[in-house]
Amino acid sequence: MFTNVEAFYRPGSVPEALRSLQKTKGHARVLAGGTDLALAADRSVRFLIDITHAGLTYIRRRNQSIIIGATTTMGELEESPILEALAGGLLCRAAASCGSIEIRNVATLGGNMANGSPAADLATPLLVLDASVVLVDLRKKRQLPLFDFLRGTDLPACLLTEVVIPAPPSGKRCGWSFQKFGRTAVDISVVNVAAGLELDARKRVKWMRIAVAAAAPVPFRAVAAEELAAGRALDRTLLAEIGDEVVRELRPITDQRASAEYRRKLAHVLTGRALEECAAHAGHTL
Amino acid sequence: MKTMKLQLKVNGQPQQWTIAPGDVLLDVLRREGYFGVKRGCETGECGACTVLLNGKPVNTCLLFAAQAEGCEVLTIEGLAQGEKLAPLQEAFLDHGAVQCGFCTGGMILSAKALLDRQPNPSEEEVREALAGHFCRCTGYRKPVDAVLSAARKKNAVEDLPEEVA
Numbered sequence: 001m002f003t004n005v006e007a008f009y010r011p012g013s014v015p016e017a018l019r020s021l022q023k024t025k026g027h028a029r030v031l032a033g034g035t036d037l038a039l040a041a042d043r044s045v046r047f048l049i050d051i052t053h054a055g056l057t058y059i060r061r062r063n064q065s066i067i068i069g070a071t072t073t074m075g076e077l078e079e080s081p082i083l084e085a086l087a088g089g090l091l092c093r094a095a096a097s098c099g100s101i102e103i104r105n106v107a108t109l110g111g112n113m114a115n116g117s118p119a120a121d122l123a124t125p126l127l128v129l130d131a132s133v134v135l136v137d138l139r140k141k142r143q144l145p146l147f148d149f150l151r152g153t154d155l156p157a158c159l160l161t162e163v164v165i166p167a168p169p170s171g172k173r174c175g176w177s178f179q180k181f182g183r184t185a186v187d188i189s190v191v192n193v194a195a196g197l198e199l200d201a202r203k204r205v206k207w208m209r210i211a212v213a214a215a216a217p218v219p220f221r222a223v224a225a226e227e228l229a230a231g232r233a234l235d236r237t238l239l240a241e242i243g244d245e246v247v248r249e250l251r252p253i254t255d256q257r258a259s260a261e262y263r264r265k266l267a268h269v270l271t272g273r274a275l276e277e278c279a280a281h282a283g284h285t286l
Numbered sequence: 287m288k289t290m291k292l293q294l295k296v297n298g299q300p301q302q303w304t305i306a307p308g309d310v311l312l313d314v315l316r317r318e319g320y321f322g323v324k325r326g327c328e329t330g331e332c333g334a335c336t337v338l339l340n341g342k343p344v345n346t347c348l349l350f351a352a353q354a355e356g357c358e359v360l361t362i363e364g365l366a367q368g369e370k371l372a373p374l375q376e377a378f379l380d381h382g383a384v385q386c387g388f389c390t391g392g393m394i395l396s397a398k399a400l401l402d403r404q405p406n407p408s409e410e411e412v413r414e415a416l417a418g419h420f421c422r423c424t425g426y427r428k429p430v431d432a433v434l435s436a437a438r439k440k441n442a443v444e445d446l447p448e449e450v451a
Contacts, residue, residue: 005308006288008352031350038310038348039329048307050353075342100418101396103330105342106349186331186417 002043009049014056017159018138020049030159032071032111035103056110056161059083064167070110070160074098077109077122087129087168087196088176088281094125094194097178100186113146114160116218117188123150123219124194125178126163127211134162150218169198169207175281177274181266183257189214190258193246193270197234197278205229210242210271215252215263222246225271236286239275243268294354296320297364305351311337312346315361322362322391326420333419336392337361343396345418362391365398374398377436378429385423393419397433406441409434 009028011017021028028047029037056069059080066086068077077083077095084092098104098112098121112122113133123146131146137158146163149155168174180192191214198207208226213219225245232238252263279286292305292314305314312335315323323346326334330348337346338360365372371379374394384390393416400407400415407415412433413426421429 001306001310001313002308002350003287003306005306008290008307008350010352010355031353034350034353035330035345035348038350045308048350048352050350052353099330100333100345101399101415102333102336102343102345102418103348105339105344 002045002048004044004046005048006046007048009047011049011051011054014054014136014159014161015138017049017051017054018136020047021157021159022138024049026157030114032114033073033106033108034111035099035107036111036115036117051110051159052108066165068109068163068165070114070162071108072110074104074107074109074112074122075101078104086165087125087170087174090125090128090176090178090194090196091122094121094178094180094192097121097180097182097192099188103186109163110160113149113163116150118217118219119189119192119214120219121180121189121192121213124192124211124213126165127219127221128176128194128196128209129165129168130209131166132164133160134164135159136161147221150220168196171198173199173201173206173282175278177277177281179270179274179277181270188257191215191252191263191266191270193267193274195271195274195278197275197282199234199279199282199284202233203284204231204233205238206231208275210246210274212246212250212267212271215250215267217251220249222249222271224249234275234279234284234286239272239286242275243271246271290352292351292355294356295358297359297361307350307352309351310347311349311351311354314351315346315359320361320363324388324391326388331418331420332389333392333396334389336395336419338395338399341399341402343392343399343418360395360398362395365394372398373440374401374433374436377432377439381428381432381435383424383428383432389419389421389423393421393429397429397436400433401437401440405437407434407437 009020024047029045031050052071056071058069074095135158196209200206210222252260324334326332328347330345335346
């Protein structure tokens with residue numbers, strides 16, 4: 001148990017949650033499911049603010065974008081028809097890989113992003129989809145690319161309320177893939193890779209996204225590898241070059257799950273598998 | 287220490303308990319005598335502490351008790367009707383799916399949530415539903431068989447004409 005906790009707040013709205021945050025002056029943790037927080041080694045927290053009643057559980061279309069509320073659970077993401085129709089169900093598959101059913105019934109999208117784990121399973125598909133996060137404080141609301149949010153070291157005290165996904169490329173020449181490798185079906189990723197691909201009529205790379213997690217301090221997009229591929233015909237040679245470039249961008253650690261060297265090799269293999277799957281969806285066999 | 291009230295239903299019975307705001311649900315349930323909720327890994331990996339929260343399986347070691355405010359909790363103690371075991375419990379006994387018994391309560395609750403949602407699951411779906419449960423005795427084959435057999439039995443009974451069933 002957390003013996004230092006003095007109060008547990010259940011704000012019924014975002015403004016109320018923000019007031020609780022302000023009142024507790026940096027001594028609170030926001031609870032958006034809490035499956036990570038419950039395991040936190042730091043037990044000094046004095047206040048818990050449970051935002052799951054603050055009206056942030058939803059998956060909606062807004063203009064061309066899809067908006068997902070921060071307290072939407074992994075289970076709800078998995079089963080969403082809106083998300084099943086987005087990018088070949090990429091987010092549904094990533095959410096379905098995020099631990100056991102028991103975890104997925106509680107863990108949320110906002111928690112997965114705000115907790116800042118290097119292995120966050122939803123980070124890579126969201127990076128591939130060019131997602132942004134909406135951050136609010138008592139004065140203003142702003143939207144920040146997820147890419148910047150994940151790297152952010154000096155973010156203001158604020159609440160992550162939504163994730164915004166702009167319309168991705170679509171059509172027959174597009175493909176998507178999520179490749180996760182864990183020790184067991186329900187374990188945290190040893191490495192995971194998500195990718196998105198659009199080919200032109202001559203099977204050259206028109207658009208590509210590759211994101212990698214659990215192989216650097218934060219999940220990241222392998223931008224140099226994407227740029228290297230732009231405009232080129234997708235074949236096995238290019239695939240190997242992309243894999244090498246992705247590996248150059250990694251900064252893996254050795255821990256109880258895998259060595260840094262193993263993670264480098266794994267990231268290379270998973271990138272290849274991800275792009276092969278993308279290509280297959282786009283009607284192109286390598 | 288600061289305290290707060292927690293109101294919830296456990297196995298159909300309304301309860302009001304005094305808890306600490308940092309209490310974990312697993313500790314509170316065991317403190318109140320629900321020993322079918324097992325203390326296993328306490329890191330959300332083994333599934334022994336599983337209960338159904340509003341019908342969905344959750345790990346009580348990863349939930350603050352205060353998160354269950356206003357919720358309906360079902361523990362393994364709430365499944366049998368008096369001396370009469372629930373069909374899933376019978377199936378686990380019939381198939382030798384209970385050995386030491388430590389994982390059994392959680393497994394049966396996860397299986398119940400599956401069958402409530404999907405009365406006719408594939409073996410794959412049963413394995414997925416039980417993926418969050420460690421069992422060090424049975425090798426998993428028997429629990430999977432037990433769940434599939436409970437589903438078949440239930441469906442067989444429901445398929446009979448009403449006067450026979």
